Amino acid sequence: MLPAKEAESIILGLVQPFDPKLDAEIVELSAATDRILASPVTSQLDFPHWDNSAMDGYAVRHADAKSCHAEQPAVLEIIEEIPAGIEPQHTVQPGQASRIFTGACMPKGADTVVMQERTRREGTRVFILEAPKPQAFVRHRASFYQAGTPLLQPGIKLNAPEIAVLAAAQCTTLSVYRRPRVAILSTGNELVTPDQPLQPGQIVDSNQYALAAFVALAGGIPVPLGIVRDEPEALKKAISQAITTADIVLSTGGVSVGDYDYVDRILAELGAEIHIRSVAVKPGKPLTVATFLPSSVSPLEKGRSTRSVLYFGLPGNPVSALVSCWRFVQPALWKLSGLPQETWQPIFVQARSHHDLHSDGRRETYLWGRLQLDTNGVYEFHLVGGSHSSGNLINLAQTTGLAVVPVGETLIAAGESVQVLSVGSLLGRASS
Numbered sequence: 001m002l003p004a005k006e007a008e009s010i011i012l013g014l015v016q017p018f019d020p021k022l023d024a025e026i027v028e029l030s031a032a033t034d035r036i037l038a039s040p041v042t043s044q045l046d047f048p049h050w051d052n053s054a055m056d057g058y059a060v061r062h063a064d065a066k067s068c069h070a071e072q073p074a075v076l077e078i079i080e081e082i083p084a085g086i087e088p089q090h091t092v093q094p095g096q097a098s099r100i101f102t103g104a105c106m107p108k109g110a111d112t113v114v115m116q117e118r119t120r121r122e123g124t125r126v127f128i129l130e131a132p133k134p135q136a137f138v139r140h141r142a143s144f145y146q147a148g149t150p151l152l153q154p155g156i157k158l159n160a161p162e163i164a165v166l167a168a169a170q171c172t173t174l175s176v177y178r179r180p181r182v183a184i185l186s187t188g189n190e191l192v193t194p195d196q197p198l199q200p201g202q203i204v205d206s207n208q209y210a211l212a213a214f215v216a217l218a219g220g221i222p223v224p225l226g227i228v229r230d231e232p233e234a235l236k237k238a239i240s241q242a243i244t245t246a247d248i249v250l251s252t253g254g255v256s257v258g259d260y261d262y263v264d265r266i267l268a269e270l271g272a273e274i275h276i277r278s279v280a281v282k283p284g285k286p287l288t289v290a291t292f293l294p295s296s297v298s299p300l301e302k303g304r305s306t307r308s309v310l311y312f313g314l315p316g317n318p319v320s321a322l323v324s325c326w327r328f329v330q331p332a333l334w335k336l337s338g339l340p341q342e343t344w345q346p347i348f349v350q351a352r353s354h355h356d357l358h359s360d361g362r363r364e365t366y367l368w369g370r371l372q373l374d375t376n377g378v379y380e381f382h383l384v385g386g387s388h389s390s391g392n393l394i395n396l397a398q399t400t401g402l403a404v405v406p407v408g409e410t411l412i413a414a415g416e417s418v419q420v421l422s423v424g425s426l427l428g429r430a431s432s
């Protein structure tokens with residue numbers, strides 16, 4: 001059994017990230033939210049595009065108002081009104097001002113804006129009641145961004161601020177990495193779909209749904225391939241199909257030592273290289289990680305398949321399957337997607353445990369519960385009640401953290417500090 005950290009590094013070492021040329025696609029800006037930029041973006045526009053006012057007020061020559069005050073205001077003649085979107089027509093000469101509004105272009109001659117509240121208006125004259133600082137409230141052309149310099153770098157995730165920048169820069173179409181395709185197979189003779197009545201001994205294939213949701217939330221395209229019986233020929237057919245249609249394959253079940261656990265054998269027969277068979281974590285001990293070289297994948301798909309297909313044979317127990325996804329599949333998926341290195345790794349935070357956390361000390365143990373911030377900004381971990389069996393998916397609902405009891409430790413007492421893997425939206429990965 002491999003230590004978790006070693007398994008993580010082997011898995012990440014197997015992933016070759018998307019190529020900006022081979023694995024990019026063009027999307028409309030309106031469909032680009034949450035996608036990852038594949039090419040650098042530059043703009044031919046300066047930001048701001050021209051000197052403009054940051055306030056509603058008066059555009060003046062600083063020299064005209066630099067020594068005024070309430071008792072001795074500067075009195076200026078208003079020569080023009082400049083709303084946003086209109087080009088100024090007149091140059092402000094000594095003794096003159098232009099009425100100006102937020103976002104409107106600065107007129108020639110003026111170098112400073114006096115906000116309305118520091119003035120008094122009398123007909124066509126304005127009284128400046130307080131000396132402004134030089135260049136006050138002028139947003140200068142190119143002071144935010146200079147045309148031609150890098151605007152956005154490849155590898156960033158497009159959230160609201162980046163979408164705003166792209167819109168302002170008039171990038172209506174852009175190159176993003178394609179989403180990784182992740183095939184999902186559930187193995188097991190006992191499995192039925194949720195719409196089927198249960199016969200004795202049968203259970204619903206919840207893993208298919210859990211993994212599809214996990215993949216979609218992690219930015220991939222789930223390709224659900226359904227239930228496969230624990231029969232070598234059926235498995236061989238299903239796995240062969242899966243590796244031709246996906247970048248990553250996730251199967252659940254059939255990776256332990258039982259008589260019906262055929263996955264490893266079939267992978268070997270299909271020519272896969274097996275890198276990991278089990279990891280010293282609980283839940284999630286049986287974990288098969290394998291790769292299929294591009295040459296073993298259907299020629300039809302070769303254009304796309306310049307990299308190996310990564311296969312995760314996840315344990316069948318529903319909690320084990322999801323924990324393995326959070327701990328090992330997600331970093332691989334994110335590395336493949338084109339995200340930068342600092343965002344792949346799982347997010348662990350130090351939290352104060354509200355409960356005693358027990359383990360047998362033999363495997364790195366993950367206990368599920370809620371990771372929360374208290375009013376002082378300190379992370380707290382609340383162990384969920386009920387059975388922590390890897391077959392109990394019921395109390396996994398609403399999980400936001402997995403508390404980690406390291407190998408060799410049997411108890412982290414209530415009140416002590418514990419490392420917690422963030423798995424919910426609490427610490428959703430920010431755009432990088």
Ligand SMILES: Nc1nc2c(c(=O)[nH]1)N[C@H]1C(S)=C(S)[C@@H](COP(=O)(O)OP(=O)(O)OC[C@H]3O[C@@H](n4cnc5c(N)ncnc54)[C@H](O)[C@@H]3O)O[C@H]1N2
Nearest residue numbers: 186188204205206207253254255256261285315316317320
């Ligand atoms: N003698 C040993 N037995 C087991 C060991 C071991 O080391 N020695 N390891 C145990 C651990 S730990 C795990 S985890 C499981 C993993 O087993 P498999 O990956 O082979 O999975 P299955 O045997 O096919 O199923 C296990 C369990 O999960 C349920 N299951 C399976 N698929 C689904 C699905 N799609 N949706 C919902 N539930 C599913 C299945 O009915 C079983 O109850 O092995 C232990 N055994």
Ligand code: MOO
Nearest residue numbers: 283284285320390
């Ligand atoms: O590793 Mo299994 O996932 O402990 O139940």
Ligand SMILES: [Mg+2]
Nearest residue numbers: 254256258261
């Ligand atoms: Mg089994």
